[in-house]
Amino acid sequence: MTDRPDIRAAVERRLKRRHAAERRFRLYGVLAITVAVAFLALLLGRIIEQGHSAFVTHSITLDVPVDAARVDPAYPQGANYDQMAAEALLVRLGVDANTADNGRAVRDLLSPDMGFQILAQVRADPSLIGRTVTIEAPVGDSADLYFKGEISRDTPEEQRVLTDQQIGWLDQLERQGLVEAHFNTGLFTRSDSTQPEMAGLLGAVVGSALMLMVTALLSIPVGVLAAVYLEEFAPKNRLTEIIEVNINNLAAVPSIVYGLLGLAVFIGWMGLPRSSPLVGGIVLSLMAMPTVIIATRAALKAVPQSIRDAALALGASRTQTVFAHVLPLAMPGVMTGSIISMAHALGETAPLLMIGMVSFVPGVPEGILSASSALPTQIFIWENAAEAAFHERTAAAILVLLVFMVVMNAVAIVLRRRLERRW
Amino acid sequence: MDAPVIDTRPIVAAGPKAPAHGIKVRTRDVSVFYGDKQALSDVSLDMADRAVTALIGPSGCGKSTFLRCLNRMNDTIQGARVEGVIELDGEDVNARAVDPVALRARVGMVFQRPNPFPKSIFENVAYGPRIHGLTTSKSELQDVVEQALRRAGLWDEVADRLDQSGSSLSGGQQQRLVIARAIAVDPEVILMDEPCSALDPIATARIEELIDELRQQYCIVIVTHSMAQAARVSQQTAFFHMGQIVEIGRTDELFTNPKEQRTLDYITGRFG
Numbered sequence: 001m002t003d004r005p006d007i008r009a010a011v012e013r014r015l016k017r018r019h020a021a022e023r024r025f026r027l028y029g030v031l032a033i034t035v036a037v038a039f040l041a042l043l044l045g046r047i048i049e050q051g052h053s054a055f056v057t058h059s060i061t062l063d064v065p066v067d068a069a070r071v072d073p074a075y076p077q078g079a080n081y082d083q084m085a086a087e088a089l090l091v092r093l094g095v096d097a098n099t100a101d102n103g104r105a106v107r108d109l110l111s112p113d114m115g116f117q118i119l120a121q122v123r124a125d126p127s128l129i130g131r132t133v134t135i136e137a138p139v140g141d142s143a144d145l146y147f148k149g150e151i152s153r154d155t156p157e158e159q160r161v162l163t164d165q166q167i168g169w170l171d172q173l174e175r176q177g178l179v180e181a182h183f184n185t186g187l188f189t190r191s192d193s194t195q196p197e198m199a200g201l202l203g204a205v206v207g208s209a210l211m212l213m214v215t216a217l218l219s220i221p222v223g224v225l226a227a228v229y230l231e232e233f234a235p236k237n238r239l240t241e242i243i244e245v246n247i248n249n250l251a252a253v254p255s256i257v258y259g260l261l262g263l264a265v266f267i268g269w270m271g272l273p274r275s276s277p278l279v280g281g282i283v284l285s286l287m288a289m290p291t292v293i294i295a296t297r298a299a300l301k302a303v304p305q306s307i308r309d310a311a312l313a314l315g316a317s318r319t320q321t322v323f324a325h326v327l328p329l330a331m332p333g334v335m336t337g338s339i340i341s342m343a344h345a346l347g348e349t350a351p352l353l354m355i356g357m358v359s360f361v362p363g364v365p366e367g368i369l370s371a372s373s374a375l376p377t378q379i380f381i382w383e384n385a386a387e388a389a390f391h392e393r394t395a396a397a398i399l400v401l402l403v404f405m406v407v408m409n410a411v412a413i414v415l416r417r418r419l420e421r422r423w
Numbered sequence: 424m425d426a427p428v429i430d431t432r433p434i435v436a437a438g439p440k441a442p443a444h445g446i447k448v449r450t451r452d453v454s455v456f457y458g459d460k461q462a463l464s465d466v467s468l469d470m471a472d473r474a475v476t477a478l479i480g481p482s483g484c485g486k487s488t489f490l491r492c493l494n495r496m497n498d499t500i501q502g503a504r505v506e507g508v509i510e511l512d513g514e515d516v517n518a519r520a521v522d523p524v525a526l527r528a529r530v531g532m533v534f535q536r537p538n539p540f541p542k543s544i545f546e547n548v549a550y551g552p553r554i555h556g557l558t559t560s561k562s563e564l565q566d567v568v569e570q571a572l573r574r575a576g577l578w579d580e581v582a583d584r585l586d587q588s589g590s591s592l593s594g595g596q597q598q599r600l601v602i603a604r605a606i607a608v609d610p611e612v613i614l615m616d617e618p619c620s621a622l623d624p625i626a627t628a629r630i631e632e633l634i635d636e637l638r639q640q641y642c643i644v645i646v647t648h649s650m651a652q653a654a655r656v657s658q659q660t661a662f663f664h665m666g667q668i669v670e671i672g673r674t675d676e677l678f679t680n681p682k683e684q685r686t687l688d689y690i691t692g693r694f695g
Contacts (some may be wrong), residue, residue: 236501305539310601312499313532314551314608315524323552324538 015298047402051395057184057197058147060110060173061136064088064118068130076122076129081115082107085135092176093169105166109143111197138186139179141196141389147168147179150388161388187396192373192381196389199382201397203364207277207357207372208346208404214281214286214368215345220338222285223292224327230293231300232322251290258287260352267355275356275371283355284345293345295337299330332419339412343405349376375401436661447472447612447642448493453507455488455497462488463666465507470612470659475634475643477653477674480663481694486646489663493644494530497521511612528555531605535617537597539604541587544581547589547600548572552609567607575603576633595626599633606637613637615645619652631656650690654678662686 039219064085071079086107095102114137121135122128138144142161145151153167162170173179190200232241262283266272272279303326311321327334352358358377365372373381375397382394448470455463460631463485470476478486488497495516497503507517516526528551541545550567551557558564568585572578578600581592589600598618605613615634620626634643634656649651653674660674662683670677670686681687688694 303536306534306536306541308499309496310533310536310538310540310604311550313494313496313527313534314554314604315526315528316550316554317524320554329541 008039044402046394047398051392051397051399053148053150053398054187054392055184056148056181057186058139058144058179058181059088059136060114060139060179061134061176062088062092062114063132063134064114065156066118066122066129071122071129073126073129076126077119079119081118081122082110082112085110085114085118087175092178093172095169100243105163106169106349108162109138109166109170111138111140112195113137113198119337137189138197139366141387142166143170144197145389147174147181161366164248187393191364192360192378194360196220196385196393199390199393199399201375203361204375204378204397205372205400207361207365208374208376210277210365210372211280211374212346214278215285216338216342218282219285219288219292219341219345219390222287223338223394224296224334226289227293227296227300228322228327231297232326241418247290247293251294252286254350255287255348256350256354257284259351262351262355273369273371275359275361275373276369277365277372277374278368279355280352280357280374283351284348287348287351288341291341292334292338296330296334298339299333300326302333303329317394332416335415336412339408339415343408346404346408347376347401349380352377353380353387375404425471441446445472446470448509448510448644449510449513450489450492451504453489453492453509455485455492455506456504457500458502461666466663466666466668468661468668468671469642470642473613473638473640474640474659475645475657477657477660478644478646478663479648479650479660479689480669481654481689483647484663485666486661486663487616488489488666489667490532490616490646493612493614494532494690496527496532498525507670528608529610530612530614531608532614533598533602533605533611533616533618536621537594537601539592539597539600539681541588541590542591543586544572544589544592544600545585548604548607551604555608559607571603571607572600574606574637575599576629576636577603579608593626595622598622598626598630602630602633602637606641610641612642612644617648620648627652650678664689 062080062085065088066081067084070084080096083103086103089106090096090102093106093131095106096339112134117135117137118133121133139147142151143166146162146167147170149166151162155166157164170179187200188205189202190198193199193201230244262279266279266282267274272282307325307329308321311325312318316324352374357372357374358381359371359373360381361371361373377399379394382390382397385391386389431581444589446469450584451467452468453463453466454461462529466485466489468476468489478489480486491497492505493511493516495505497505505517511526511529516530519554521623540550543551545568547565552567558567569578572581577608580596581587581600589597592600598621602613602618618634619630622630631652633643637643638658645653645656657674659671661671662669662677662685664685670681670683672682677686678690681690
């Protein structure tokens with residue numbers, strides 16, 4: 001306390017530096033957030049830009065005469081309805097229907113779905129043979145891309161999938177009012193197909209749902225009970241310490257390793273069906289369990305000791321204390337952790353590749369034992385497809401997956417808000 | 424330091440109106456270890472029925488540790504070891520045959536900070552009778568809850584809002600709620616670990632009155648940092664220091680005429 005003005009000046013000098021450091025740190029923070037948000041916006045923007053067009057599709061309405069001479073009433077599936085539809089379309093276009101080239105060229109513009117629909121109608125009502133049926137079916141994938149403006153006339157003819165002649169026909173059909181744009185409900189009501197215009201996500205969504213059900217039923221009860229035992233009952237000794245460390249390590253194991261394990265143990269050794277939601281669910285639950293355990297333990301740790309003391313001092317047993325007081329108080333944290341680990345499991349792809357869930361499955365899985373795909377593997381399959389029309393569907397499938405995850409995370413937040421209590 | 428000679432004869436018939444009663448809790452040579460650390464050494468203390476025994480002493484002197492021995496709450500702490508004899512009505516509480524869960528139904532406890540369950544007021548009080556199966560019907564349970572709340576002097580304040588959360592009450596009300604919760608199980612002994620340390624003077628006075636009323640029915644052991652409180656509510660006081668009992672005496676005598684120098688130093692505020 002000798003030279004006060006000197007001390008003041010020293011403090012002042014330092015103060016300036018301290019404030020500058022503070023401002024600098026805030027700036028770094030804002031920059032970091034900006035970069036993060038920019039990347040997110042870029043990612044989402046790109047996916048939406050690519051995928052939004054998949055939610056719209058074009059369909060064509062056509063009157064097709066069912067030629068009695070070419071349909072055997074005893075074996076209706078033997079007839080070539082695609083050919084009949086193509087001929088009907090050529091007639092509408094006023095083009096000679098009898099050249100093979102024209103037939104092939106016009107058939108490219110139609111979806112095989114048209115033929116399937118005619119067959120379905122004829123099967124349901126054989127009296128239609130010899131009469132004319134009106135069918136509304138998706139246009140072929142290339143035609144759809146043309147109507148969406150993704151195939152341009154300006155591209156040299158040999159570099160695009162549609163010829164000048166085909167484009168001329170499509171323009172003519174549009175002028176005649178046969179073609180209509182509408183929301184692509186097929187994306188949600190159909191399953192995978194080799195034809196992009198007929199491919200949908202239903203099978204993948206159902207497969208993912210079944211798989212998540214298996215995962216939730218296995219990993220949440222086992223994970224929560226393991227956490228309760230470790231946190232509330234197990235003695236704290238070297239063994240439980242080792243277990244704890246290893247649980248934390250398991251949470252960091254690359255997911256593909258779980259896939260290899262699933263392939264070797266569940267499919268190879270136990271003989272469970274390949275590509276099934278059961279095996280997928282078991283593998284994902286192995287992966288999700290450490291996260292559930294860690295989240296549950298954190299939630300249990302946050303419950304004040306005074307609550308345990310209160311119950312124990314009243315003569316409640318350990319189990320009564322835990323299940324009547326501690327676990328209910330930890331529930332918001334347990335739920336949040338579980339749902340977030342489920343959301344992780346939903347988006348997991350690598351282990352599913354290992355257990356064969358990347359196969360082409362054209363139908364909706366009937367149960368947890370039937371072959372199935374899942375949303376992330378469906379994205380993987382479509383991304384690898386050659387047809388350009390699959391690419392917009394890939395982005396659309398990513399959007400659907402993201403929507404599922406956002407919904408799950410929102411549910412987690414709502415549950416936490418609802419259940420959160422003061423103590 | 425050399426162990427002082429301690430008069431372990433029970434102090435009964437304390438207070439002007441208190442009737443003479445026998446010893447409820449008898450302890451001999453109780454030592455407690457937390458791992459390698461000895462928290463309590465050779466404590467012998469008798470606590471009379473229908474009287475209040477106050478345990479005083481500086482922080483860390485082992486009085487709370489001693490209290491937690493009486494209902495075996497030390498069992499819940501890993502690495503805690505209790506030696507010596509603790510008898511409730513002549514029965515060793517640490518005997519193998521004694522279930523700590525059953526013991527705690529007989530020896531209730533109130534903690535330093537009010538710790539109601541985050542449930543309704545009714546559920547807080549009803550929980551004990553329910554887990555012990557003390558009632559057979561819903562109306563009986565309601566009676567037990569009402570009785571407990573009346574004896575804790577809380578009924579008039581909460582009768583019309585039994586379904587509200589226990590944590591919506593004030594600190595003093597919460598502490599009376601947990602006392603009601605403890606007496607709803609109809610214990611014989613009530614242990615109180617600094618029950619007023621988180622309360623304001625008015626709420627403290629209310630609890631002290633309550634303790635005085637409860638004394639008519641229970642053996643009460645209270646740990647307190649406030650010597651004034653010990654003097655007000657207790658009939659017998661034990662002074663703990665460094666894990667040992669320094670002096671036991673009738674409260675009026677211990678505070679007016681302590682035999683030990685350390686007791687005198689402590690109660691006159693020279694340390695602690």
